[in-house]
Amino acid sequence: MKKLVILLVFFVGALSYSQNKNARTSFEVDGVCLMCKERIEKACIKTKGVKSAVWNVKTHELSLIFDERKTDVKSIKNSVANVGHDMKDLKASDEAYNGLHNCCKYRDEEVIEDHKDE
Secondary structure: OHHHHHHHHHHHHHHHHOOOOOEEEEEEEOOOOHHHHHHHHHHHHOOOOEEEEEEOOOOOEEEEEEOOOOOOHHHHHHHHHHOOOOEOOOOOOHHHHHOOOHHHOOOOHHHHHHHOOO
C-alpha cells in the first residue's frame, strides 16, 4: 500500500510538471491587413493563459506563447474563429466573417488584390 501511495504521488507530480507554462506554437490564420492583425492578436491575448500573440500580415503566421496549464491551442483557435478569421482546420462562422469590416474580407479576391501593394 505504501508503494502504491508513493507511486501515485510521483505520477501526479510528473503530470503537473508536464504542462509547459511557456509553450510556443504557430499556425496560419487568414487575414489581409493591419486591422486584421489587431483583431487576431487581441482575440488571442483575451484568451486566458496567452502571454504573447504576433500575427504577420505577409506570411499569415500567428506565433504564440501561452501557459498550457490555463489554455490550449484549440481554445485559442476558437477565439480567433469567433472574431471572423479562418485557419486550415477551423473556419469562422459566416456570421462572424460577415461582421468584419469590408476591407478585411479576406475570402474576397478583390480585397486580396487591393492589399497586395501594402
